[in-house]
Amino acid sequence: MDFLRPTTLAEALRAKADNPDAVPIAGGTDVMVELNFDKRRPKALLDLNQVPELATWTEDDETLVLGASVPYATIIRRFADIAPGLAMASRTVGSPQIRNRGTVGGNLGSASPAGDAHPALLAVNATVDLASVRGSRSVGIHEFFTGPKRSVLEPDELIVAVRVPVATGPQQFAKVGTRNAMVIAVCSFGVALHPKTGSVGTGIGSAGPTPLRAEDAQLYLAAELEGRWNDPKPLPDNVLREFGQLVGAAASPIDDVRGTADYRRHALSVLARRTLAWAWQDYSSGRWAA
Amino acid sequence: MRVNVEVNGKQRTADDVWEGESLLYVLRERLGLPGAKNACEQGECGSCTVYLDGVPVCSCLVAAGQTEGRSVRTVEGLADGDKLDPVQAAFVAEGAVQCGFCTPGLIVAAHDLIARTPNPSDAEIREALAGNLCRCTGYEKIMDAVRTAAAAAGGGQ
Numbered sequence: 001m002d003f004l005r006p007t008t009l010a011e012a013l014r015a016k017a018d019n020p021d022a023v024p025i026a027g028g029t030d031v032m033v034e035l036n037f038d039k040r041r042p043k044a045l046l047d048l049n050q051v052p053e054l055a056t057w058t059e060d061d062e063t064l065v066l067g068a069s070v071p072y073a074t075i076i077r078r079f080a081d082i083a084p085g086l087a088m089a090s091r092t093v094g095s096p097q098i099r100n101r102g103t104v105g106g107n108l109g110s111a112s113p114a115g116d117a118h119p120a121l122l123a124v125n126a127t128v129d130l131a132s133v134r135g136s137r138s139v140g141i142h143e144f145f146t147g148p149k150r151s152v153l154e155p156d157e158l159i160v161a162v163r164v165p166v167a168t169g170p171q172q173f174a175k176v177g178t179r180n181a182m183v184i185a186v187c188s189f190g191v192a193l194h195p196k197t198g199s200v201g202t203g204i205g206s207a208g209p210t211p212l213r214a215e216d217a218q219l220y221l222a223a224e225l226e227g228r229w230n231d232p233k234p235l236p237d238n239v240l241r242e243f244g245q246l247v248g249a250a251a252s253p254i255d256d257v258r259g260t261a262d263y264r265r266h267a268l269s270v271l272a273r274r275t276l277a278w279a280w281q282d283y284s285s286g287r288w289a290a
Numbered sequence: 291m292r293v294n295v296e297v298n299g300k301q302r303t304a305d306d307v308w309e310g311e312s313l314l315y316v317l318r319e320r321l322g323l324p325g326a327k328n329a330c331e332q333g334e335c336g337s338c339t340v341y342l343d344g345v346p347v348c349s350c351l352v353a354a355g356q357t358e359g360r361s362v363r364t365v366e367g368l369a370d371g372d373k374l375d376p377v378q379a380a381f382v383a384e385g386a387v388q389c390g391f392c393t394p395g396l397i398v399a400a401h402d403l404i405a406r407t408p409n410p411s412d413a414e415i416r417e418a419l420a421g422n423l424c425r426c427t428g429y430e431k432i433m434d435a436v437r438t439a440a441a442a443a444g445g446g447q
Contacts, residue, residue, distance in 0.1 A: 028352055029333055032353060033351070094421065100347055
């Protein structure tokens with residue numbers, strides 16, 4: 001096995017082009033588990049910890065451009081105000097030790113349907129920046145995942161950053177698991193309200209071959225919220241329930257060791273109802289100007 | 291491959307390191323530092339917790355090659371000679387140790403908590419130790435030890 005240690009992004013892209021079988025490693029919280037358990041023997045590891053371009057971020061009024069190797073701990077500490085959904089999801093990742101190492105870039109690279117960052121990124125229509133020696137491209141998050149643990153990433157490409165639109169309304173994230181720390185989601189859900197455009201974003205995790213959006217639920221809720229943005233009273237119970245039903249219906253879960261498909265659908269409808277109620281309560285506080 | 295890494299303030303070199311090897315393996319099997327324990331090897335139990343550049347991590351999930359030129363501090367590096375670190379002393383005083391396997395990881399995690407949050411609430415202690423499993427104590431004595439260590443650290447100022 002080779003251990004490749006680039007110190008610039010250009011070197012990293014060159015190394016990936018020359019060694020398309022090399023497995024990128026940043027926080028190691030997925031890759032090392034596979035190595036420790038003999039599940040994977042890659043020809044090479046491509047260490048991204050010494051690539052400064054991936055460890056930084058920029059932010060302006062509209063977008064947070066988050067380097068692929070920024071750890072969850074940093075997202076929680078610094079971006080809870082501009083990326084609240086992603087920060088909430090980050091708080092549910094693993095344990096403090098895991099959040100100190102694990103990265104959104106790695107979450108995307110693994111492309112697990114259960115990745116905690118994915119529902120939050122789907123709900124805000126984030127964009128993934130990919131690069132190779134051939135050039136750069138940006139892919140919408142809803143087009144990024146192609147199957148369980150599969151994505152559009154080409155063998156010579158690296159995930160460079162994720163572009164997260166700055167929140168203009170309330171966002172929520174919740175997941176179901178057997179305990180608070182160190183749990184792979186049985187199912188998870190993220191919701192983002194966008195008062196400026198009158199639209200709604202959603203993301204479903206761990207209840208389909210890829211992370212999903214609940215598009216019917218988004219359209220339903222956007223229509224229901226029309227006319228309510230300027231006078232936010234508590235949402236009627238039937239609206240919360242219908243939203244939950246539509247989210248549950250959008251999932252395509254399977255039975256597995258963590259839960260049954262029926263349970264996942266039901267739990268998602270509950271999570272959707274609750275997170276919407278929290279988000280609307282937050283909006284009603286007047287913190288988010290319409 | 292060869293890995294050069296500062297461990298507990300000393301420059302160390304490990305040879306014949308397999309490229310997929312973890313930092314934990316290098317510490318225990320190549321550098322003679324068995325304090326960090328090998329249990330789950332998947333970041334679930336926290337018994338291998340060490341500082342990497344001052345940040346607590348599961349050493350089983352760090353590739354040894356990633357530590358080249360960086361700084362590691364293990365549980366062996368907390369005491370000052372024969373004088374235990376206040377967190378270690380508190381674990382002894384409160385009887386927070388039964389089989390002892392989880393103790394090194396818990397001590398490093400608690401050490402980091404108290405350094406960052408001098409007067410932690412119970413909720414903050416539980417959150418900080420959420421990645422460290424203990425199957426003996428039921429955690430109550432560990433909670434006592436962290437409260438005692440925090441009080442000792444605050445009382446020393």
